[in-house]
Amino acid sequence: YASDEIRRHIEYLSKLTRQAGSDDELMAAKYIKKQLDTYEIDAKIYEFDALISLPEAAALEVLHPVQKSLDCLPCSFSKSAMPQGLEAELTFLEPDGDQCADLKNKIVVIAGDKERRKKMEQTAWQKGSIAQIYVTPGKPGVIQMVQLKKVYGNPTPETVQKLPDTTAVSISNDDGRYLLGLIKKDRVVVRLKARSTRGYRKVRLPVGNI
Secondary structure (H helix, E strand, O other): OOHHHHHHHHHHHHOOOOOOOOHHHHHHHHHHHHHHHHOOOEEEEEEEEEEEOOEEEEEEEEEEOOOEEEOOEEOEOOOOEEEEEEEEEEEEEOOOOOOOOOOOOOEEEEOOOHHHHHHHHHHHHHOOOOEEEEEOOOOOOOOOOOEOOOOOOOOOOOOHHHOOOOEEEEEOHHHHHHHHHHHHHOOOEEEEEEEEOOEEEEEEEEEEEO
8 A cells, every 4th residue: 555545545535625415525435435445345335414514604803902803713513693793792711710700791712622621611601601712722823623512413302402502713822812811901892703504414424344
C-alpha cells in the first residue's frame, strides 16, 4: 500500500465538501466503496435518515465600549437568531468560577477544554443565558466547529427535550482573550447573529468488512 496511493485518496476526498446528506458525501461514499472493492474487501454503503444541523452564517459585533466585528462560526444545532440577532451584555464564565453568577438574559463567553465546556454550558443554559460564545482552545486564529447536540444518534421521545434551545457561535482563541480583556475593564455589549439548519437528511456510511 504505497504512500503515493494514500496521497491520491487524500487529495480526492479533501476536494469534496462532505457535509452530511450532501451530494459530495455520496460521492465520497461511492469512492471509498470503489477503492475497497479494488482491494477485494467486502463493502457496502448504508443509507439512513439522521437529524442533521448544518451551520450557515454568523456575525459577532462588539457594540460597547468599542465597536468591532469579530470572526465567528455558528454552532451546529444552534437556535437561529437572524436577521435581527441578539443584543445583550457580555459576561465570562470561569471554568472553575462562581456557578451562582447572574447569567440571566446575558451572552456568556465559555472557554476551556471539552469536558469543562460541557459543564459550563449546562450552567449557562440553566441560569437563563440567551446565547453562548465558545472560545477555541489552542492555536491562535483557528475557529473550531462546535456541535451543541448532546443526544447520541437520532432523538427519541424520551431524549428530544435534551436538544439545545439556545443560540451559539465559536470564536478564535485570540479573540476570546480580547473579549476577556474588555470584560475586565468595562461593561461589554455585543450583538450576535447565527443561523443553522436543523432537520432530517439521508446520510451515507460506507463500511468495509475485513
